[in-house]
Amino acid sequence: MAPTLRCLLFFIFFLLLLRRRAAAAPVFTEFLYPNFSASSVNYLEKGGIFFYSNTSTFYGTLSSQAPQSPFVFSIVHSPTSAVVWSANAAKPAPYTAELSFNATGFSISLPDGTVLWATPKLPRPANAACLLDSGNLIVLDAANVSMWQSFAYPTDTLLSSQRLPSGSYLSTPGDDYRLMVTDSDAVLLWSIGDAQQFWRLSSDIRFFKDLNSQVAYMAANESGLYLFSSAGTVVFEVSLPPTKLRILKLESNGQFIIKGYSGTGSALDQALVAPSGLCDLPSSCKQLDVCTVQNQAATCNCPASFTASHNGGCAPSDGSTVFSPSGCTSRNKSQESYRSLGGGVGYIPNKFASPVSSGRDFASCRDFCSGNCTCLGFFYSASSQSCFLVKKQIGSLVSNTNDGVSDTGVGYIKVLETPQTPSVSSRGSSSSNLLPILLPSIAVFLLIIVLIFAGTQWHRRRRRHHSGKRRSRTSSSSKPSNMKDIYLGRNPAWPSPGDEHGFTGDDSNSDSDEISIPGLPTRFTYSDLASATDNFSVKIGSGGFGEVFKGQLPDKSFVAVKRISAALGGGVHGKKEFCTEIAVIGNIHHVNLVRLRGFCTEGRRRMLVYEYMNRGSLERPLFGAAGPVLEWQERMDIAIGAARGLAYLHFGCDQKIIHCDVKPENILLHDGGGVKISDFGLAKLISPEQSSFFTTMRGTRGYLAPEWLTNSSISDRTDVYSYGMVLLEIIRGRKNRTVESSGGGGGGSSSGGSGIGEVGYFPMAALEMHERGRYLELADRRLEGRVREEDVRLAVKVALCCLHEDPGLRPTMASVAAMLEGAMEVTQPRPEALNFLRLYGRGFVDYGGSSTTTGEQVTGTTSSSSAVSYSYMTSQEVSGPR
Incomplete structure (x- = not known):
């Protein structure tokens, strides 16, 4: 036979063989139709894959570890091989089992017909199944209407555009951990039998709360993670680096990890891990480690x-x-x-x-x-x-x-307790012989116990009777005549006889030990704190509410002890009210809020114990002449941290907390970049319903919002205004109001082309330079050009938005932080809402308080003088200590 003919016959035979094999091999398709079946055996050579989505972004597979090993019906993200949904992950099916799709839907069955897994009963016969490019597997009826979808039955993974409704959850195989969405939060649970919570979204440092509303569902998209209300508005949000696809997974160890896929390559970029602490999981170590x-x-x-x-x-x-x-x-x-x-x-x-x-x-x-x-x-x-x-x-x-x-x-x-094993000889007849001996002995023993108990009770009553007499004599001999005045805060600076710190006697209320309020932090005795502070010898602050001392507890940790001269400036008079507020404040935990470690209330002594911030307040490095200059990035990190802390106070707590005294002195710093808001423990606690009724003036001149002057309602946007003033000082590195000014302007800005000089009122200069588009001249001169103009532009615009006269035009603190981070587009300041800054700057209106306030202490008191005062008072003269 000629070589050419032999080659032709071989080619025809090859085509027939290829056609036959193609008929037997699995066909990859976007749709499945009834009477389809698959097993890990007949799809083994294709890696268990039997259908793809339209663009092959996802595929369906029967995944197994090895031949003749159990398999799981899964949906996989093709580029990264990440499993995004599994039907039977908790109970893999034997390799002899079969996956079927028919008119009743999907099912996995054994050869004897035993069903291991199946979709719920469908309302109508299934006509087709389709895997969408979103990763959602759907079952369609004859009219192409979806009757079942995998997105409605999530396992341990959530994808972009997939919703997790309130009351639903992700769970690990075996149900050891759950990520559950509630009507107010998203929480991680362990030991489902008792549902021990070990993390919640609202406690994470990266979240913002935008709305006080019930949560309807959780979803993620290219820009972040969100909890939505039933109206589709955002309640919680976590801004994340933008990406093409978001994959949220609950790992087998209980960690909730969010990853992103950029659209290229095979790697996922990790965007969030919660909880992030090395010891924050219930199984960080073994049992009882x-x-x-x-x-x-x-x-x-x-x-x-x-x-x-x-x-x-x-x-x-x-x-x-x-x-x-x-x-x-x-x-x-x-x-x-x-x-x-x-x-x-x-x-x-x-x-x-x-x-x-x-x-x-x-x-x-x-x-x-x-x-x-x-x-x-x-x-x-x-x-x-x-x-x-x-x-x-x-x-x-x-x-x-x-x-x-x-x-x-x-x-x-x-x-x-390990039980004592009785000997064989004692089990028989000897037990009956011991009974007559043991019964009288037991009776005598019980009689002795009763007599001892009765004697002890009599002795205790006698001691209480004598100690009560001693306390009565001590109280009557040492109680000062002006106790009522001190208690009401009329003159907290007057020390009572016998107490150099201005505290003596006992409260008219019940003893503090009898006050039991859930959630109270550690209660210290006066002697504990006197010892920790070396008898209050290292003073680190003082002000209208008292003094602050540095101390060291027995565990070697440093603390700041605030000794209050009157019960929170007259705001909380009794021990019970004081403890009630402390219980709320002590349970507020956020990385950008100073932690309240404990308190003391003995007699009239009121002390708060805070964690110690070793770099002090922001005013020292920002305004101090000595020390290194704060670089621009560090300033922005401080600004963002402070914004996050205020956002948590406004919307992250069970009760809304308005700080009312935001200023550099209340922003504390720690080595390693720690930024924390302080003094929020003395702020007014209000609920959203009460916020419109809180109008008592308090705060610091120079940072007070215009609504204080008009007796308008005070809200969280009042803190936003004060923050805007602080942000301008962070930009400039000087107080907003300075005594000297260049160019002869009496508090205005220099109009010369060379710069703004030493302005008298910096917010007005910032507005004017914004209108001219000259931002770099507003930056701290000490930076000597080490900042880009676009960065200054962003910060100035955010600050001016915070200063809008109408509180409704100001952004939330969550939005402020997002804008400074670059996660949200910066809104444009509205000049017509900022014209009042020109009046402040040119002296027509008092810039930091009402015309009837002379600046002694802005806590609701007024002066008889009607003259406008421009003198700048130090923050500690009008506010409490840190």
Whole structure:
């Protein structure tokens, strides 16, 4: 046969063989039709893939680890191989099982017909299934109407444009962790049997709250993560770097991670990890291990009196075993006892939990746990008399030295004592011989116990009777005649006899130890704080409300102790009111807010204990002549941090908090770039419904919004105005009002072309330079050109938007932070709403207060003088200490 003929026949045979194989091989398609079936065996050579979306962005697959191993029906993102949905991830199907699609929908069945997974019952027969380019798998009827979609049944992943309604959740295989959307937040839960919360979106430093409304659903898009109301308006938002596709996944360890795909390559860019702390997960370490962050790494060690267990984690050193709820049915309560975890050990879920009781003693808390068969232990705080139970499951612990861990007291773990095994000889007839001997002995023993108890109670009553007489004599002999005046704050500067600090005697209210309010931070005694501050010897601040001292607690951490001369300037008179407000403030945790670590209320003594910020307030590096100049980027980081803190106060707390005294002195700095708002603990706590009725003037001259002058309602936008003034001072590096001015202008700006000179009122100069488009001249001269004009332009525009005379035109603090970060387009200032700055600058209107306020202390008091005052008062003369 000729070579040419042989080649032709071989080619024809090859085409027939190829056609036959193509008929048997799986066909990749966008649609599936009824009577389709697939298994990991017949699709093995194609990696289990059996259909694609229109642009091949996603594909459906039967994924398995190896041949003849269980498979999972999944939807996969093609470029990155990221699994975005799985039908049976918790229970992979045997390799002999089969995936089918017919008129009833999808199902996975065994050869004997046992159904392992199936779509819910459909209202009409299925006509086709389609995988969309969004990653959504849908089932269609004959009219091409969707009857089922994978987006409505999320597993552990959410995609861009996919909604997670309120009440729904993502969950890990096995349901160990959940990300649940509630009507007010998004939370992470562990141990679903008891749903222990260990993170929430509103506590994350990256979130903003734009609206006080119920949450309807969560969704992400190219610009960030959002919680929406039923009307489609944004309630919460987290701005993220823009990307083409957003993939949100709940990892198997409980972390919620958001990644983005740029559209090229095969890598996903990580945009958010929550919680981000190394010890913020319930399983950061093994069971009962204490997680501690040291040098950017986490270490795990057993608490005192505990040792490493052969099963992993920690167990009591005395050989007793940690109680397990599985022993509830056959438990012997006489064998139960508790082991202390020692001081300085906390539990992450307690940070987000409410106490099961408050105002009760330690014994009551222990009884709560003993009476609950699922309780594994409890935490009891003696300072707040709050009780937290740990039920059904307990993970790792955390060192309380880590920032952000609530003080929930000392923990106790329920254990079972190792029972003594009786000897064989004692089990038979000998037990009957011992009974006549033991019964009288037991009776005598019980009688002795009763007598001891009765004697103890009599002795205690006798001691209380004598101590009550002593207190009565002491009170009557030492109570000053002017106690009422001091209590009402009429002259808090007058010290009472016998107390050099102006505090003496006892309150007319009940003793502070009897005040039990849930959520109180650590309660210190006066002697504790006197010792911590070396008898109040290192003074770091003073003002109208009292003095601030540096101190060091026994755990070696530094604190700032604010000793208040009167109960919050007359705003909170009694101990109960004081403690109620402290309970609210003490539970506010945000990276840009100074943390309240504790308080003291003994007699008339009122003290607040804050974390110590070692760089002091912003005014020192910003206005001080000595020290290095703040570079532009550091200034913007400070501005953004302060904006985030105020945004949290306005919308992140259960009660809206308006600071009312935003100024550089209340923005504190710490090494490493820490920026925190202080003095919000003395702000007025109001609900959204009450905000329109709060009109009492308070604050600092030079930062007061115009609505203070017109007796208009005060809202969160009042803080926005004050922040705008601070932002201008950050830009210029000087106070907004200066005494000297160049060019002969009496408080205006120089009109010369060379620059603005030393203006008398900088906000007016900023407005005029904005109108001329000359921004670089507004920057701090000490920067010597180390700043770009477009950066100054952005900051000036944001500041001017904050200064609009109409509060409704000012942006929210969340929007301010987003604009400064570049995550939101900067809105244009409206000149007609800023003309009042020219009146302030040219002296027609008092620039920082009403014409009837002379500047002594702007807290509602007025002067009889009607003359306009332009003298600048220092911030500490009109505000409290830091």
